[in-house]
Amino acid sequence: MIKNKLKSVLFLAAYSCVSTAAEVNEAPANNNTKAAELNTTIQLDEIEIKAKRRRIITPLPGLPIDRETATTNIQTATDKEISESKATNVTEFLNSNMQSVSVTDYTGNPFQQDLNYRGFTASPQIGTPQGISVYLDGVRVNEPFAEVVNWDLIPMNAISTLNIIPGSNPMFGQNTLGGALAITTKDGFSDHFLRAQQLVGDWGRKQTQFSNGIHGDRVALFTAYTHFNEDGWRVNSPSNVRQLFNKATVRFDAGQINLTALNVDTALIGNGVLPIEMAEVDRKQVFTSPDEAKNGLEHYSLSGTWYVNDRVSLSALTYRRGLNQNAVGADIYQGLRRLQVLSSGLDANSDGLDDRFISLNGILNQSSLKSNADGFSLQMTYEGDKHQIAIGAGLDENKIDFLQSQSLGALDANHVFHFTNDPWFADQDNQFYIQTSAPGIIRNDLTGSSRSKAIFFTDTWSPTDTLHITFGSRLSWSNVKNELRSDRGNDMYNFRPQFFLPQFQACADIKRLATDFNRFICTTGDYDYRSFNPSLGAAWEAKENLTVYGNVSRGSRVPSVIELGCAKDHTGLEGTSDNFQFGCTIPTSLTADPYLKQVRSTGYESGLRGTVAGFDWNVGAFRTDLTDDILFIPLGQKNRGVFDNFGKTRREGLEMGLKGVWGKSTFGLNYTWMKATFQSSSQLINDANSSNSAGTCPTCGQAYVYVSPGDQLPGMPNHIVQANWNYLVTPEFDFTLSMVAHSFSYVRGNENNDHVPRAGARVNGTRDLYDYTGEGKISGYAVFNLRANYRFNNGVSLFARLDNLFNKEYATAGNLGRNPFSPQGAFQVSAPLDSGGNPVLDSNGNFVRLDNNWVNSTFISPGAPRAAWVGINFDWGWDKVKKSQSLKDQPD
Template sequence: MRRPNTPTTRRLIGLAVAAAACPLTGQAQETAAAQAGSLPAVEVVGTTPVPGIEVPKDQIPSNVQTADDLHLRRAQSLNLPDFMSTQLPSVNVNEIQGNPFQVDVNYRGFSASPVLGTPQGLSVYQDGVRINEPFGDVVNWDLIPKAAISSITLLPGSNPLFGLNTLGGALSLQTKRGDTHPGTELELQAGSFGRVSTELTHGRKLAEGGHLFLALGGLNEDGWRNYSPSRVRQLFAKVGQDSGRLSWDLSFTHGDNRMVGNGLLPESMLMQNRKQVYTRPDRTDNRMSMLTLNASYRLSDVQTISMTAYTRRSRYSTLNGDLNDDFNPPDNEATGVENRTYTRQRSEGVALQSTYTAGIHQLTFGASVDRARTHFRQTESEGLLDSTRAVVPQEEAEVDALLAGKSRTASIYFSDLVSLRPNLQLSLSGRYNDTRVSTRDDGRTLLGLSTQLDGEGRYKKLNPAIGLTWQATPRLTAYAGWSQGSRAPSPIELGCSDPANACVLPNALQSDPPLKQVVSQTFETGLRGTLESGMRWNASVFRTVNKDDLLFVSSGLSRGYFSNFGRTLRQGVELGLSQQTDRLDWSLSYSYLRARYDSPACLVAEANSSAETSPACTGEGEIAVRRGDRLPGLPAHSLKFNVDWRVTPDWTLGAQYRVYSRQTVRGNENGLHTPDGADFSGSGRIGGYALLDLTTRWKLGRNLELFAKVANVFNRRYATAGQLGRNGFDASGAVAAPDAWRNAQFVAPGAPRAVWIGMRVQLGV
């Protein structure tokens, strides 16, 4: 892995800091500029899960980020995580699974991930429906229809209005409508890794205020690593009507996807061939259907009521071929084990909201009920690893766990935006959650398994928030806010929290002690403004403290348990500049993140050279984590520069450049791992990296556009994540004798240079 040139990186970071500070010198000219009448247009942002209430962005006491479908098109992003990692400040991704649709998205040190075991801290909403899965709060990015996304809003902090799991932020997605996105469009793209994708959209207005929108998306690719094909199929349909006081829309989202992500690779194997895989297969099949109804009725000029109702059905299955930890000839000759899981979920919910304007108050009151039922089964079958390190089962699969889980959350919430003065706003909000989570061990009662999974927990919490925004001049705003959020343990976390009975991820469940709910508190303050030239700038600082954080304590590459951790801390700085002109659109952002453990603890990390060396942690394979040690997988520094240059009215060139500093790998949470070249290898860290992508678009006529993208232009060799673990293979790739297994550093290698070209055809309006 190559690190970016250190002096260059420091100069770029210094440029971002200096650039964000420069606008402060021009504040004396704000009043004159305002009198000249050159003020920017007012941008409004939705601040509640239920669509329908929007407030000016300048009255929100946080560094909220927004983007629309035109931004997605210009970036030529494969999916939403790809777009966020290149365009949005303070966002980075960990490609733990090795599949572009299965990445961990990190924002300000909090994650939204499809991988069970990742501490989840972001809530994701689509048209008012929370799409974090009930079983583990995970987010399946492949099920979000990119072609149907109209707008993206990323609200930072522990915003209580967005309910459970909003520890570090909330991502709100709104989908397209036929009246706002009319016409028929076909997009075709092909290129590296055998990738072929197609998107077809159609929008139109109907009679009497009606509208219709359809989107179809399909992708097939071989993947850049060996044996890693994927298939993605997405469908979205929306119909609705605006008739006087009543507006409504009914949408249907469907996904049927098969993805192969071959995960982490030991650095010794990476040096031989970056495309190879450790063991295989690692396949995920996701199938989901969701029906959503949104409606609003304007009772008067000052009061509106809104509703969101949904029902969601899903089936998820995984097939994981792993090295057999019990391999020990001649007692056990099975070198591999095939783990399969089957998850079936049903969820539904409804939310009602009333917005009322009374003098200086804009009041919102709402209530919601969500419930979910989950049936989960896991099987295991021992076998042999073939020459490609694929597991060939040699016995009938045995059921390890059979579980039924239920959850129900009832909430009431309110917000009040008070205009204390024309240029001074106070925001008050709060949400009360009452969550019940239960599990039923069908494996014990129906199959006679030795598991003990029956359990129930109830979690209640009132989370408040307060903020203040001050438009000091028409071009300068100051803000500050404090908020609190919480997350209740999900059924998978309740079912996998016993250190004496570690789980094989996704889940091999055992009887467990109770867990506490996570509580986060965020403080943020900052400045933002606009110069006479139209250049926008922002500078903010934030601090979030998590109490009783839920962490997955690893005792191997795929085994571990969930546990409450005392406190974790995430604090940092965000600086940004952006400008739009007739010929040039550009943005520059810098983020600093200090993500630390804020209390001592003992974690299991057997592959860490310092394991079992601390008198404070005497358990098998334990390391001592001290207050101030870094959270793994999170770079401290990140810099992003994006530009689009309209060379001619029909030809545009774009560039996306991003730089990340080094990060600590999982298993080295104490930062004390030291390789010795024999029993332990790997530094416990992965180097920083810099990536450049180039894009271009060329309109050949009114209805035809060609586009192309080159990703990782300089073909950098880099890794986005890592973990310490046991390597059971020798230099030739064959299974070694158990006493020859070595502790090694595994990494998630990034994709090499890639080129894609495509065409977009307007078929009519």
């Protein structure tokens, strides 16, 4: 709170001078009288003025907080900053502008990137440990199935403000381990403009945006529409996004009501990571295709605020959010060699393969998800002279229906999956059958639900004008239920037609799996969780332009439906070592649903912030310790693994920023040093990591990778730099040069950080099982971007955008895996090799028939090359146009 005690003497003197001057002109004879009155001083009561707040820290409106009282490094962006950035989506904007933010792109699609903040992630990918909660106008948009965030469902041109709140703030509920991203949208009162934009350029990209707000005295309407379409820069990687946002606002003398509707329809293909051998030949290639997700969203919310008096307000929110998602993902079928050995009795090193089977080198994972979320929340706020208090409660309920299947098929020369004409394949003795038609083998039929109840409060107490203490807590009760009807985990070659007869479509007795041949395993899970998460912080305005702050907070995250559905089973039931099935192919194969503990976090933050020479600056340190972190543990095959509680992990670092205006230039510079590490020992299975126990000791059995405390988590660079320079050449023309730089990071599968490239011995001109290519790292990089703007006087502007100015070849993410593609079908003596003895692949990447000759490779997600777009903006404020026109119509 800013207090200004105004002596009304100055105000009265100014007013008296003006009024006296007028009266002197009217009555010159009274000059002496008026002059005497000027010498009279009238003392009025002191007036206390409160400045408007500038930071929003609660999901619901009602309790703002200014920069001086914040006990963490809250970062804010306005609609103007977002619009001027020309960013395609939220992750792109944050990656270029916000401290401690980085982006990793495992899918190869601009709308499906992982957002990393201080070592925590908000990702659209199932299997990624989620640690950031995201709110849109008070509604939590982390999808309940796996806590994922679908960035394609957030319309950029409807955003009014965007705030990153660090730590486990009790206002933001479950999953706020590393921070919260709170987004508020525009309405017709605050954004009564007509705006439109058309963009075209490389990769066939076309983007049309439109928004308009209108209002009367009491009622306002706002609508925003976006249509984004492009072919993509990689092979077979188009995107199509349509977003429609509408908001109606009704104002009363003591409050307002908002009704919001968001409808989105998207189709995104992201063809993922690529072996470095293929990337060195052509970075536009894809490993397997298609990998497509279609999202349909219907999101509705009704909120209202009642200002009871000058100090007390009540807010309420209710919402319904429905998501339909259909996804397909093509991949290599890694059971092919096993099928050949079993069906034909072949020696493991023989090449006498049956072409009927070898053509089945691809597998298509198909899934459909229906998710419905309902909830409401209430909040009361009090803003007094010494206290700012918020008290609230909330209830969220979610329902899930998930169906998943798999089909075998063939990958063509371009690695595109195709179904075969014959729905069944069989060996010569009719002992093995493979279904190859859609919808294929039903793997899982999962229904689940979750319910969370919470009460919370926060109080910012200012015992003095310069000291502000914030304390609060959240008490939560959660329940997660699963009903899972899951296939027994047979490989694709283990199915016969009789398995699909009605009498076998039943649940097996899990105590007699060796003798009960019913096809499905049926399990239920019903788990309760409770958590108490307090927070305490202080901010001290040591000087007028210097604030010292600190905060400690505790957070938690309840396991999601899919994490419980694919949790590691430590009970060791009959016929299994860990699970009824040997892991899950995320998101395609689930298992029984044993118990997982909820994740616990303890976060610490301290720092300084202030202003010097017109520049805002900050320096701070942070650390968050997690216990029982839920991680996806690989089991040795691509994307196959289980969710399990992992002892302890830690994220810690330093961040600093500087932003201001000097002359015609506006500068922004952010730097973060950050380390995300395992703090417990563990062993994982990954035969593509050169340091695995089988690779270093072929007689030691399973390919274990040993993780030790201090090993760094994959995908998290230690150093992040963001720099922006805007120069106003003329009042009409400006340009912005920006840079994003990341240091190296480890790829997934190299959790122990010990993988190194290594070539195995050659036997009869072929490679052995223990060849490893690539460093197991993503190299550091710096990417420069340029944009320019020219504004006309009538609200029209032209802009140009050039990304990756110097055409830098880089990658943002990767993993260790096996590459079955080569130029000549098998690694023979005459096969072209590079100086390191690695195969040189052609653009087709022919399939290697013997998996003994598949290469253990580092896969990367290549960054986009240089690209340019141009566009036109229309920005018309109808109120201003109307006022300007009325002035022109006045007589001289």
